[in-house]
Every structure is written in structure tokens, then in C-alpha cells.
Amino acid sequence: MAVQDVKPTRSELQDLQKRIKLSQNGYKLLKMKRDGLILEFFKILNQARGVREELDAAYANAVEKVNLASAVDGSFALKSASFAVDAVPTIELKSTNIMGVVVPKIEGSDVHKPLHQRGYGLVGTDAYIDDVADAYEILVEKIIVAAELETTMKRLLDDIEKTKRRVNALEFKVIPEFQEQVKFIRLRLEEMERESMSSLKKIKKKKAALQS
Amino acid sequence: MLNTQKSRKNSKSAQDFLPNSVFKNIPSRLPAFGKGSSNYPYAVTRIRAMRVKLFPRDAYPRFLNMSLDEITRKIGESEYKQDIDELSREYSGVNLIEHALNRNMAESFQKVLRITEGEPHELVLEYLRVFDIEDIKTILRGKLHSIPEDQILQSLVTGGELRYTFLSGLVTKSVDEIIASFSDSPYGPILKRFDGNNLPEIENELGKFYYENLFEAIGWPGSADRKQFDQFVRREIDIKNLSLLLRVKKYEALENEEREGTPCIIEDLSSMMIPHGLSLNTEKLKTLCYDDFIEALRLTPYWDVISPVLENSDLKSVSLTEVEARLTRYNLTKVTQNSRLFLISIIPILEFIIYKTNEVRNLRIIVRGKSAGMDNELIKNRLVIL
Numbered sequence: 165m166a167v168q169d170v171k172p173t174r175s176e177l178q179d180l181q182k183r184i185k186l187s188q189n190g191y192k193l194l195k196m197k198r199d200g201l202i203l204e205f206f207k208i209l210n211q212a213r214g215v216r217e218e219l220d221a222a223y224a225n226a227v228e229k230v231n232l233a234s235a236v237d238g239s240f241a242l243k244s245a246s247f248a249v250d251a252v253p254t255i256e257l258k259s260t261n262i263m264g265v266v267v268p269k270i271e272g273s274d275v276h277k278p279l280h281q282r283g284y285g286l287v288g289t290d291a292y293i294d295d296v297a298d299a300y301e302i303l304v305e306k307i308i309v310a311a312e313l314e315t316t317m318k319r320l321l322d323d324i325e326k327t328k329r330r331v332n333a334l335e336f337k338v339i340p341e342f343q344e345q346v347k348f349i350r351l352r353l354e355e356m357e358r359e360s361m362s363s364l365k366k367i368k369k370k371k372a373a374l375q376s
Numbered sequence: 377m378l379n380t381q382k383s384r385k386n387s388k389s390a391q392d393f394l395p396n397s398v399f400k401n402i403p404s405r406l407p408a409f410g411k412g413s414s415n416y417p418y419a420v421t422r423i424r425a426m427r428v429k430l431f432p433r434d435a436y437p438r439f440l441n442m443s444l445d446e447i448t449r450k451i452g453e454s455e456y457k458q459d460i461d462e463l464s465r466e467y468s469g470v471n472l473i474e475h476a477l478n479r480n481m482a483e484s485f486q487k488v489l490r491i492t493e494g495e496p497h498e499l500v501l502e503y504l505r506v507f508d509i510e511d512i513k514t515i516l517r518g519k520l521h522s523i524p525e526d527q528i529l530q531s532l533v534t535g536g537e538l539r540y541t542f543l544s545g546l547v548t549k550s551v552d553e554i555i556a557s558f559s560d561s562p563y564g565p566i567l568k569r570f571d572g573n574n575l576p577e578i579e580n581e582l583g584k585f586y587y588e589n590l591f592e593a594i595g596w597p598g599s600a601d602r603k604q605f606d607q608f609v610r611r612e613i614d615i616k617n618l619s620l621l622l623r624v625k626k627y628e629a630l631e632n633e634e635r636e637g638t639p640c641i642i643e644d645l646s647s648m649m650i651p652h653g654l655s656l657n658t659e660k661l662k663t664l665c666y667d668d669f670i671e672a673l674r675l676t677p678y679w680d681v682i683s684p685v686l687e688n689s690d691l692k693s694v695s696l697t698e699v700e701a702r703l704t705r706y707n708l709t710k711v712t713q714n715s716r717l718f719l720i721s722i723i724p725i726l727e728f729i730i731y732k733t734n735e736v737r738n739l740r741i742i743v744r745g746k747s748a749g750m751d752n753e754l755i756k757n758r759l760v761i762l
Contacts, residue, residue: 287620291619
């Protein structure tokens, strides 16, 4: 609201003062939230950095194993063994709250299967196939952890950005504007007071002249 | 059918880990050696001519020093030319080479089946049944888990008795119909036990059936060449059993490590052990925990082959693929060592099949390894140069 549009009344002044107080409280709270979110973000960032490195290593290992198995056993045998996999890993999505930000909690099931429950018979397969299955199980586990951490980081970053914009808006726009308006109303009220004083004086003068 | 049992000359402690019945007098389903119709002289002469066309042993080190394009060109100019030309419309790159290698191998084995008669034909047929079993497993796995038909077809290698037209017909059928199609075959009784949830058990049964059937076909090794074949098959059984035991024991040991303080839990492996091995007593070995199992392996003839990998190595870092590579190299080298002693017998035919399978395996390892950017040393370690 432009300063000129403000009604220069005492009630408006009181209302504005209340709003300034509320905004300042909100500003303080949002600033604390922003700082808290940044702290949480850096905590998760450190974990995520490690997980990302582990994920990269797990991916490189899985690719190496699959290449070795395709070379030694042949891609036909490898593909045939992959057809046998019946229990596909499933993920369960839950949510948890970090300072008001809803972040996902991802839990995987059927990711790591015992040697006998991978779907293929052990007699007709070899250690190359087992190594590939092991490597991909580890990779899926790492993907689930990385997905949880990275989604959490994205949500936190979005919220930090949003909170930062709100803090800035309150600090540089909303509160200064309110203060401007208060200042304007005060000046206007003072002016009105002076005007009424001078008119009262004039009336008093006229009254005194008439009486004399 | 165990009629006679001979003891082996082994140390008493080693004897504990050797099979209870090493020599079994199982009569062959085939006519006795020298009886019945067979065409060994003709078949062996034809197969020697086929053997000459295989890549010589010094070709592999040269391939290792070539780029992938150079290897592809070299393979394309060899016996595999026709297969590469015909398959190049469907596949490209490394996949084209692998399909061409497999197709050529399957064609070569079909040719061996065509040119052999009587006893050698039957023996080769039983030996090549491994391809049929692999194809049946692939089809069942694919159909059970709704894999597209073209993908199943692309994973078949028709090196055995079952032809591509028959197998491609099976791929269009349901699982029940596939099982019904095999009701009159030797696989029928095993496949009948399939209930929709026990595919791994059926696969294990098929794997065991292959060796039992082959063993039955060879029968009592009355002649030196049959003995050589018999020993090769039984050593292969040992290697299969040893590899499986190592895989399971390592898995058990890692699981037990996680459950610290609890006694070692041992899985029942009876249903997975292939009988009639040469030098391993699986009955004893399967009951041991990892450390005792490794100790027991020291008394077997395979210890010298696998000890560089297993000795003094941390459980988690033991590379079973390295163990398997060493055992495969050992078995193939053993069977081809004295082959020149048996000029007109099943051995030159078996030797060709082994050399051809090994050539395809070596070329695949080199091509796939090079395309994946694997280290030359790693590729070299996985090659078996006979």
C-alpha cells in the first residue's frame, strides 16, 4: 500500500504499530528458521557427499562386474540369469519433518536377497553371476539412501530459498513500508494537531474580539 | 547302479575328503567299445580338418595388442565371416560379434553331430545337452517373468539337440504347454515337478540331470579314451561342486560374521551336489564351516590350483571368479594334455568341442573386455590358452 493511500488516523497508526510488531516477530522467527535450515542442510550435505561418492563407487563396481560377467559367461547367460529374478525390490515412502519442512523417508525391501532366493539355480550359474547380483544389490541400497538424502536436500534448499525471500521481504520491504506509513501518519497527525491548534487559536481570538 | 567299488591310493586323512565311490561300474546305454556301428575314422578325420581352422594359440596375445576394430576385422575375415555378414542386419558392435560367435559355435556342433554316427554321435549328443538345458532354463525363466519373446529368442544358443524352430515355437507357448511339450523327453520327469514357484530347484535338478545322464552314457570306462572322457566329466563335476561349495560357504561365512557370537549356520546343500565327482567328497565338505572347509580343501588335488587365491586372504576379498577361472583352466588343460595318445577315439572329437567352446569364450572375453575398457592383464587372466 502506498504511503499516500494510508488513512492518517490514530486507529490506523495503532493497527500499523501492531503489524510492525507482528512482522518483526515473524522476521525474527523466519531468520531463526532460515539459520536452522541452513545448519540442517550442511549436516545432510556432509552425509550426502559421502553417499554420492559411495554411490559412484558402487555404480563403477557394478558396471565392472557386469562387464566381466558378460565377457566370461557371455551376455546370453547373463541375460538368461537376469530373467530369473522374480522379487523386484520395492520401496516404501514415508515422510518426516525437519523444522516444518516435510522430507521423504525411503525404505527399501527385498533389496538384499539371500544367495538361494535370487531366482536362479546355483548349479547352472557361477560366481560371476553372484558378483553381479551382489554389486547391483549394493548399488540399489546406495541409490535408496542417496535418493532420500538428495530429495531432503532439495526440499531444504527450496525452503531455505523461500524463507530467505520472506526474511528479505520483511526486512527490506514490509517493515520499512510500515515504518514509512507510521512515520507518515505521525507527521500527518501532528500536522492535523497543529492545524486544529491554530484554528482553535483563531476561533479563540475571534471569540475574544467579539466579547471585547 | 553301483556294482563294484575300488579304493584309491590316497593318504588316510585325504581319503576323508575323497568320494566314497570313486570308480563306479555303471553300464553305458551305448554299445560297448568296438561294438555297434560307429564311424570314428571318418568323423575324426573330418573333425581334425575343422580343428585346423580354429585360431592358433599365438593368435590371442596378438588380439590383446590390437584395437577393438582390428579384432573385429580379423574375426570378420575368419571362419566367422558368414555369420557376421548374415547377422549384421540385426546386430552391431560387440553384440554382433557375440551373436556371430555363438551361432558359429552352434553350427559347428551341429556339424559334429551330423558327421558322427553311432557311439560318438550319442556321446557328443549327451555332452552337448548342456545347451538344451540352458535354453530350456532361459525359456522357462523368460516365460515365468513375462520377458518379451524376442528377448528370450535372442538369448538362446542352439548348440544341442533342440533346434531353433522347436525352441522358437516353445517361446510362443504358455509355461504349462512348454512343460507338456517335454513330457516324452528325458527332461519331462523333472519339469513335471515345476509348480510355478520352484524354478531354482528345477534348474538345479536339470543341472544335476545333465551330469548324471552324461555319466550314464559314458558308463564303465573300459577303454583308455573312455576313461579320459570319464575323468574329464568327473573333474568337471568336481569343479562345479567345488565352485558351488565355495560360493555357499563364503556366503554363509559372511552371514555368520554379521551374526557375531552365534555358531556357524550351515545350509543343507544335498539337493545341489552333483554326484560322481572325481576327487571331492562333497558329503563331508558340505557339512563344514568356511575355515574348516578351506582346511579340508588342502587335502584335495585342487588345492595347488586354487591356493594362491584362497591362502592368507581375507574372507571378504576372496575372489571366487579368480578361483573359477583357475579351475576352468586346470580342467581344460588336463583333458587336452594326453589327447594325442588317442588318435581314433572320442577324445579328438571331444577335444574339438572343448577347443571350439574355448575359442568362442576367449574371443568373447577379449572383445567384451576391450569394449568395456578392461585392463589387458585382467583380460589375459581370464583367457584359457590351450
